[in-house]
Amino acid sequence: MSKHINLTLHVWRQKNAKCDGKFVEYKAEQVSPDMSFLEMLDVVNEGLISKGEDPITFDHDCREGICGTCSMVINGRPHGPKERTTTCQLHMRSFKDGDSITIEPWRAEAFPVIRDLMVDRSALDRIIAAGGFVSVPTGSPQDANALPVPKENAEMAMDAAACIGCGACVAACPNASAMLFLSAKISHLGLLPQGQPERYSRVRDMVAQMDAEAFGTCTNHGECEIACPKGIKLENIARMNRDFIKASLTYRPAIVGTGGG
Amino acid sequence: MELNAHIPDGPIEKKWDKHRFDLKLVNPANKRKYKVIVVGSGLAGGAAAASLAELGYEVECYCYQDSPRRAHSIAAQGGINAAKNYRNDGDSVRRLFYDTIKGGDFRAREANVHRLAEVSNNIIDQCVAQGVPFAREYGGLLDNRSFGGAQVSRTFYARGQTGQQLLLGAYQALERQIGLGAVQMFPRREMLEVIVVDGVAKGIVTRDMVSGKIESHVADAVCLATGGYGNVFYLSTNAKGCNSSAIWRAYKQGAAFANPCYTQIHPTCIPVTGDHQSKLTLMSESLRNDGRIWVPKRKEDCGKPADQIPEEDRDYYLERKYPSFGNLAPRDISSRAAKQVCDEGRGVGGTGRGVYLDFDASIKRLGQPKIEERYGNLFEMYERITDENPYKVPMRIYPASHYAMGGLWVDYNLMSTIPGLFVLGEANFSDHGANRLGASALMQGLADGYFVIPYTIGGYLAGIKPGTRIKVDDPAVTAAQQTVTDRVKRLFAINGKQTPTHFYRELGKVMWEYSGMGRNEAGLKKALELIPQIREEFWKNLCIPGTGEEVNQSLEMAGRVADFLELGELLVLDALNRRESCGAHFREEWQTEEGEALRDDENFCHVAAWEFKGDGNAPVRHTEQLSFESLHLATRNYK
Incomplete structure (x- = not known):
């Protein structure tokens, strides 16, 4: 079993398109390297809900790299550090214990932020x-x-x-x-x-x-x-x-x- | 409740033809006076919305995703079946019909399945014309591969992304209609109620997942194409958002729910790694064309690396038990066989719940480039998730919840027991019986959307006077909207301590343990005690942060979990009442000496359709007798 890691997250929080956003710091502790990046955020969110705070909103669906829903910029790179990998397929083994991770939404005028990491595409x-x-x-096109x-x-x-x-x-x-x-x-x-x-x-x-x-x-x-x-x-x-x-x-x-x- | 399937008379080969002629038509100038709501934008919904708009109907399409292109049909990997017989290997409409009925363990309706096989060829033609980049051979013609449960090569594919490419074909057809103004698209909307007036479906109530606004939409007919309920097991190959709320709301409004216990467990998924697991990833069944499934013969060898287990100490159990189908045995049989060897303590991997899928022999025979060409993206996906290279070490796989054969009961016209409410694709129960064969889901979704509903909905609408649509301020509409608003309020009012995910996981554990691959009376009865307890706790101790007037993903999940907590119970009840084994429904009390499913055709050759009788009351089980006129009831044999 691989060793668990602890991380510091700087996450973009923005209540809606009209409000200003800001980075907020969260700790992600005891993260298993087998988790996907989104599962790591799930665990952080479970903690936030239990404390009565608003969880981090992010788009996701299939979690197998094909639907194209997940969309976050991780340490300045869309979908994070691993090439040819969507965020949902990025695993925490790509990070080291003690790492700081900055998470932002897609940034583009054509993609207005809806909330936190969720944008309108x-x-x-x-x-x-x-x-x-x-x-x-x-109808009845010709034979294939x-x-x-x-x-x-x-x-x-x-x-x-x-x-x-x-x-x-x-x-x-x-x-x-x-x-x-x-x-x-x-x-x-x-x-x-x-x-x-x-x-x-x-x-x-x-x-x-x-x-x-x-x-x-x-x-x-x-x-x-x-x-x-x-x-x-x-x-x-x-x-x-x-x-x-x-x-x-x-x-x-x-x-x-x-x-x- | 009367279950009249409205199956046309005549010989099976002529039924659909005859029916299409008998159906009333709506004249072209009148079509634009009818409005149809389509909920869901996957293969069935997307294809239906586009095709109905092409015909001239006014169409509104709703999906919970941010774009119709993201519906979970997109994740289907392996392929789509059709009876083209391009291989000259003995395929025909009749053989596809027969294989599908047999694969479903003689629990599907003959007439529907025959129609499916008939239109399968039109689907391939249609998709190629749309520009779907199916795999081709050097001569430029379409390539085929084999899939489970068939001895002919009839599966068309686009690498490991067939679902994606078919969906994009339907999506592009849909976007074309949106661009033309013929379809109004409503993304990020969740359907939370069917509006039923005098027993007839007249619209839906949705929640705008961005603003939180609860809205009513009226129409002359409603089509639900909202997918299956495989996520009732919490962990499944479905997308995180896949849910049963639309069909469950319809059930509670009077639509019969058929065969909820027919849930398919897919044999080839990546095994679970820990409690954080949020979903399971499927590895296409097509891999079984070239991969060999095995576990060590002896328990003691399970901890060893695979390459240190010599050939003679490996048990290729599918090849051993089913020599003629081997690794391509149908899904239900393969899944149970995997469970069985793991139960015997011969499973591999950290948790002991896994079997090998080994490509070594194929790589040696065909070379790595050939395997890469066939499955490259799947191998990549596997390596990304597990950090193991499947070209070097065998894949580890284990079954997971994948598909729901059960769903809302529909007649031959795909209409539910609520007039005006049609159900398409995985959301209905109609074509796969007790087990779905690989590459048949894409076929059914597109058949329903492109080639069935455009005809049958006309037959219904022709009976309605144009311009008589209900108004959005009708008291019945306002009342339906109020129930949704109240339900949202109720969820917030609980104000407890636990997250929706907590209850969801609890439900999933019970469902998987007692109602997964193997079921028995004691276990099912236990589940019927446990599920209401979880539900009670949910309604006492749920916590949802924030408000309903904004994006609130916790609220979305809470609503879905609330419905799964009810649907799960019906699934178990159905499993308990079906006192036989058939297809994916395996009751341990009914098995042959070799551990195969033992059907009871005398007592259970029927569809079980459940009627809702109010919260707190037991639902009523109705039956639709299945008669096999064209085929003979036979015991499935894949040996």
Whole structure:
């Protein structure tokens, strides 16, 4: 059995979007290295509730690194020190006895704080709603094997589709840009034959929505790629930029149908 | 209470076709006059909300997560079944139908399962068209893998993230409709009541989890796609937020709850490490394609490192007991076998509750790169959690609560016993009988959402005059909203000393101990004594900090635990009354000499549907007889 450790936490506390926040110090004692970071916070919260204090609010759900809900900046890094690991999968064996840990919410104008470590990421949904899809209503499409897809493209599309929409890329970016998030979806669909008909309108519409939200733009710092728990690559942004340039050059106003018969 | 399944007549292959023709239609211009509420945004809910909006209905969709993309369908790893027969290995709609009925131990409704098998192929077509990046072969065609309970390769997959990719497909379809203004999305809302007027579902009451505001929403029909109740065991593979409140509220409003005792314990999860444990992580069943399950033959060897136990001292117990299915035996059988060897003292790992899942032979046969390609992300996930490298040492696994086959009773149209209240996906009871096969949950969720409800809801709505929707200031609506407000107040008024988690853990211990993988009369009766005690203590000594008019995660959990404390009791009661073993429901009194489940078809070839009779009164058990016209009742045999 590994030895338990004691930690000092500096946690961002903020009652709601309108109030000012501040760091508050908490002790986390007798922490098992087998605990996940969130389980460590669970234990701290149980202690706070028992003392009649407000527990620390944080978003979490699946706790297996796939839903993209958990979202905290740990010692200055979104999702903490371990690469390709969400907060819920970060284990306390990554910390030493006596460590001080600073915990903050995602910081970005487009992600207003709701409370403590919980932020509003609905801007990302609005970007998908603007164009991050293939327009194919439920019905009877052709047989799934009618259109072969080169394995290499399918694999690259899957690499990009692995994005969990957590927003760590935005939190890591000095410009709070969401371009890694956008480019992952644009690559995923742009690499597949099914995504071709809307390829250029998609990138245009999604970028327009990104600009309408309070995200910054990419200046090639590459922080997003390091912070991404799913290993989404920077090359996706290059692909998106290529598509965006082409889309801008070939843009024609929508043709309005006149209806039939 | 009358349980009429409304199964169409005719031969089984023609029932769905015939029914689709017989169902009344709503004319296109009238569709926008009907409003449908969908609660839940997973595979079933997301697919339903998108598809209904595409048809032209006015749709509102609610979820407790901050985005519909985060519903727990996202965590499904292994795959989705379909009867495509792309492998040329003898698959067909009939075989998928047969495997699913047999896998469910002949406790599912034939007609529903046949429909599921029929639409399975449409699902794959639909998902590929949406851009779901399924695994492919070098020729560019779709790849398949095998899953438990089947001897054909019919499972489509996207690495170990099939659920994620299917959900993102449904989510993107849903977001498209949101962008078009056809669906209004309400994230961070928890449904806390069904509004029932003159016995008909007319809306829901929700709590806004940011502002704390209790709100009423009215509609012409309500679809619950709120998932299962596996979290009644406290530790499970479900997300932390997964809860039973929506279906439990519906039950208490008159929707029958069917087969609550059918809960699936998944054989391959990462074992528990300590009391701090907040959830259990599943390792996909697909790993059993290439992993071999074993424990030491002798107790004395259990402390040794795996590589120091020679081949002849290992007991590959699934291969030994079930030579033809081997490591791919169905989930219930594999789980019980693991429990059995651990009970014998032959379990491995610190707690002795674990068995090995060993890839050594496959790595030697196929090479590490091939294994990495198939399961890379799962191996990574395992290493992150346990700090052990599964390429070098065998994985340790143990069963955990995973899926609920039971759920609200629905007829062939997916309508509950409350008219206007439809139930989709894991939240209903309909297709998996007493045990669900791997890769069938994704299939059922999407079948219900994409291909069943769009038809059947039309048949219901066509019978309602457009424009007769109840007003939000109707006294019945106000009354429903008041009950929710009062319940929240009651929870705060307890003002005791213990956290919601404390009671939740206590409940979980009782459920797992007496109603988990093995059940017996004495244990179940004991649980029926203990659960009310925990509940009583909960209502006397619960402590929730803060107020209801803000974000309050303790309040959210308290409400869910309060419902689980009631549902748990019904689950146990159902287990006690089902005096047979079938599928995942294993009553120790009913087993064969080899320890296999022993069904009692004469007395229990039925669905048990429970009717709520008021707090403090015993619920009433109704039955729906299952008749097997197309298949013969047979004893499951995976040997």
